[in-house]
Amino acid sequence: MIKTRFAPSPTGYLHVGGLRTALYCYLFAKKSGGKFALRIEDTDQERFVPGALENLIDTLHWVGITYDEGPIKKDPTDKNSEIIEKGPVGPYIQSKRTAIYKEQVQKLIDAGQAYRCFCTKERLDEMRERQTANKQAPMYDRKCLDLPQSEVEEKIKAGEKFVIRQKIPYGTLKFKDLIRGNVQFDGKTIDDQVLIKSDGFPTYHLANVVDDHFMEITHVIRGEEWLPSTPKHIALYQAFGWQHPEFAHLPLLLNADRSKLSKRQGDVAVEDYIKKGYLREAIINFVAFLGWNPGSGEEQEIFSLEELEKAFSIDKVHKSGAIFNLEKLDWFNWRWKKRLFNAELEKAAKEIDPAVVISEARKEQFTYTFSDPENEEKFFKSRCEKLLKICSEYLPKEFLNDEKLTKALITVEEKILREPKDIKDHISFYFTPQEYSKELLTHVKMGVDLSQATISLKSGKEDLEKLSDWNLKTLQDTLMQTVARLGVKNGQLLWPLRAALSGLEFSPGVFELAWVLGKEETLKRLETAVNKI
RNA sequence: GGUGCCAUCGUCUAAUGGUUAGGACAGCGGGUUUUCAUCCCGUAAACGGGGGUUCGAUUCCCCCUGGCACUACCA
Numbered sequence: 001m002i003k004t005r006f007a008p009s010p011t012g013y014l015h016v017g018g019l020r021t022a023l024y025c026y027l028f029a030k031k032s033g034g035k036f037a038l039r040i041e042d043t044d045q046e047r048f049v050p051g052a053l054e055n056l057i058d059t060l061h062w063v064g065i066t067y068d069e070g071p072i073k074k075d076p077t078d079k080n081s082e083i084i085e086k087g088p089v090g091p092y093i094q095s096k097r098t099a100i101y102k103e104q105v106q107k108l109i110d111a112g113q114a115y116r117c118f119c120t121k122e123r124l125d126e127m128r129e130r131q132t133a134n135k136q137a138p139m140y141d142r143k144c145l146d147l148p149q150s151e152v153e154e155k156i157k158a159g160e161k162f163v164i165r166q167k168i169p170y171g172t173l174k175f176k177d178l179i180r181g182n183v184q185f186d187g188k189t190i191d192d193q194v195l196i197k198s199d200g201f202p203t204y205h206l207a208n209v210v211d212d213h214f215m216e217i218t219h220v221i222r223g224e225e226w227l228p229s230t231p232k233h234i235a236l237y238q239a240f241g242w243q244h245p246e247f248a249h250l251p252l253l254l255n256a257d258r259s260k261l262s263k264r265q266g267d268v269a270v271e272d273y274i275k276k277g278y279l280r281e282a283i284i285n286f287v288a289f290l291g292w293n294p295g296s297g298e299e300q301e302i303f304s305l306e307e308l309e310k311a312f313s314i315d316k317v318h319k320s321g322a323i324f325n326l327e328k329l330d331w332f333n334w335r336w337k338k339r340l341f342n343a344e345l346e347k348a349a350k351e352i353d354p355a356v357v358i359s360e361a362r363k364e365q366f367t368y369t370f371s372d373p374e375n376e377e378k379f380f381k382s383r384c385e386k387l388l389k390i391c392s393e394y395l396p397k398e399f400l401n402d403e404k405l406t407k408a409l410i411t412v413e414e415k416i417l418r419e420p421k422d423i424k425d426h427i428s429f430y431f432t433p434q435e436y437s438k439e440l441l442t443h444v445k446m447g448v449d450l451s452q453a454t455i456s457l458k459s460g461k462e463d464l465e466k467l468s469d470w471n472l473k474t475l476q477d478t479l480m481q482t483v484a485r486l487g488v489k490n491g492q493l494l495w496p497l498r499a500a501l502s503g504l505e506f507s508p509g510v511f512e513l514a515w516v517l518g519k520e521e522t523l524k525r526l527e528t529a530v531n532k533i
Numbered sequence: 534g535g536u537g538c539c540a541u542c543g544u545c546u547a548a549u550g551g552u553u554a555g556g557a558c559a560g561c562g563g564g565u566u567u568u569c570a571u572c573c574c575g576u577a578a579a580c581g582g583g584g585g586u587u588c589g590a591u592u593c594c595c596c597c598u599g600g601c602a603c604u605a606c607c608a
Contacts, residue, residue, distance in 0.1 A: 007608095008608090009607080009608050011607095011608085041608065043607095043608085044606095044607055044608070046607085047607070047608085117606095121606080124605090124606090128605095131534095132534070134534095135534045135535085136534075136535080137534070137535040137536075137604070138534090138535085138604065139535090139604090161606095163606050180538070180539090183537075183538080184537095185536070185537070186536080189535070189536050189537095189604095190536085190604095191604075191605095194605080194606050196606085197606040198606055199606075201606090203605090203606070203607085203608085204607075204608050205608095208608095223602095224538070224539090224601090224602065224603095225602055225603065225608090226602095226603090226608090227537065227538065227602075227603080228536065228537055228538085228602070228603040228604075229603075229604095231536095231537095249538085251538095251539080252601075252602070254601085256544090258600060258601065259600095259601075259602095260601075260602070286545095289545065289546080289557095290545070291545095293545085293546060293547075294547095295546095295547070295548090296547085296548090297547060297548065297555080297556090298547080298556095299547080299555085299556050299557080301545095301546095301556085301557060301558095318539095318546085319538075319539060319540090320538090320539045320540060320600095320601090321539075321600090321601070321602090322544090322545065322546090323544060323545075325544050325545065325558075325559085327544080327558060327559055328544075328545060328557080328558045328559085329558095330558090331557085331558055331559090332558095338571095361572095362565090362571090362572050362573075363571095363572060363573080364571095364572085365571080365572075414570070414571060415570080418570085418571095443567085443568080446567070446568090448567095476566090480566075483566090489567090490566060490567055491567040491568085492567085493567080494566095494567040494568090495567050495568070496567095497567085498567060498568070499567095499568085504568090504569095505568070505569075506568055506569040506570080507568075507569085509567070509568085510567070
């Protein structure tokens with residue numbers, strides 16, 4: 001039975017690199033029908049951050065990565081829910097396991113594989129300084145390795161602080177990495193690692209190895225920054241007489257300058273991206289493709305978590321680091337927004353009318369044909385409601401009471417999907433006419449000067465006045481007839497009308513504008529424009 | 534300094550002992566019954582260098598170079 005684990009230290013937030021590690025661990029376990037555990041590595045008392053664990057659990061829950069074992073919230077939907085532990089080999093929080101580490105490390109001491117070290121920080125600092133000055137690798141000089149037992153006992157009795165160090169064996173330490181193949185280190189180049197700190201807490205190295213062993217982890221999948229310390233872990237497994245798990249060291253996530261992804265150069269917390277409005281699907285999809293892809297010429301890039309579970313394979317994971325490129329994230333996000341919104345519309349359409357005909361007019365843009373105009377009306381309403389739900393919090397109250405709103409939202413659907421919080425900028429002109437200069441009504445490239453604009457505005461107004469059935473289709477037909485009547489290019493008529501109705505350089509098209517504004521307001525705005533010239 | 538890892542378009546990447554080295558993002562150009570956007574089409578853009586092995590290397594091996602990580606009583 002395969003079992004992986006994600007073992008973050010609770011630093012306050014979930015790092016996007018951590019998210020990817022968690023994702024790969026999750027996918028690897030899922031793929032093989034194994035188990036996935038969450039373990040909290042909180043052995044550094046100085047770095048305790050209140051609320052960090054809760055945050056971590058919430059974020060993992062939000063993105064949809066579930067685990068079989070580890071700390072969970074009794075009620076995942078409740079922010080303040082109590083944290084309980086799930087699984088047979090807990091506790092899964094290292095600070096609750098200190099007795100286990102002490103017991104295990106004693107075995108190492110008894111076997112001569114670890115020793116107490118009484119060296120002070122000052123001595124250590126001085127030693128390293130000297131070594132560096134002499135162009136030597138800074139390493140512990142094993143001063144306390146062969147301290148006589150009597151002296152050790154004396155020092156302990158005198159209350160001297162000590163740490164417990166691992167005695168790294170001379171000789172080759174090698175292992176096979178699932179991603180990098182055979183890797184080996186010379187034991188002589190590896191420092192005698194501290195296993196137990198003077199505060200009695202274990203270091204990462206000890207806790208990690210002991211826990212992975214007792215939690216029966218079969219595959220350790222973690223970031224590449226751990227590669228250099230893996231031989232220490234191998235040595236530890238050997239010292240304990242345990243079989244070590246398989247290792248897979250993931251390529252790093254990088255800043256634009258190819259250094260390890262860091263806070264200084266942008267947002268690294270998953271919650272930062274949540275706050276910015278990125279979808280979980282997009283974040284997962286993007287992060288999954290940083291350092292992995294399905295290969296074999298597969299060109300699909302949009303994958304849901306379920307699809308990833310099927311497609312994932314650890315031997316397709318890359319060796320070299322990947323730059324965390326926001327532009328691509330934006331693209332994934334956009335794709336997912338459209339996909340999800342379309343899925344919602346489809347569901348709504350089928351609920352209203354099971355016989356609805358849905359056809360893809362162009363990529364990810366569908367037309368819904370209902371047999372009954374009543375159904376069409378219902379669908380229209382439902383569509384507006386969905387849009388409203390996305391952006392209502394960003395709308396001024398007076399807009400909500402205006403009957404123009406539903407139509408207005410439909411005309412800026414794409415903008416809402418893109419950036420809901422900018423919605424006000426896109427529709428306020430419907431409610432409050434914009435101030436604009438008469439030059440806006442002209443367009444050199446389209447051949448619209450002020451006199452042409454006047455003709456266009458007057459003619460358009462004239463024809464629209466006669467129109468009684470005011471809808472998108474009739475508006476379009478009418479104005480295209482006006483174009484024909486005047487013998488001008490589309491833009492020569494349509495540009496000034498659009499500008500007059502919106503008062504903006506960029507806006508939805510004229511037909512939609514007129515449709516939303518209604519006959520009275522449309523004619524009024526055209527009149528205003530004519531008078532302006 | 535030491536140890537280790539890595540190396541295909543600007544970025545994410547595919548494929549291959551013989552290919553016009555493919556896709557996506559970003560860029561640029563054009564089109565989409567008016568503008569921005571969307572969408573569509575097109576375009577430019579890569580095998581770090583040197584040795585081998587081979588009939589033939591981007592692909593396999595070695596060296597160099599470059600980049601990165603680690604080098605704490607942090608993880």
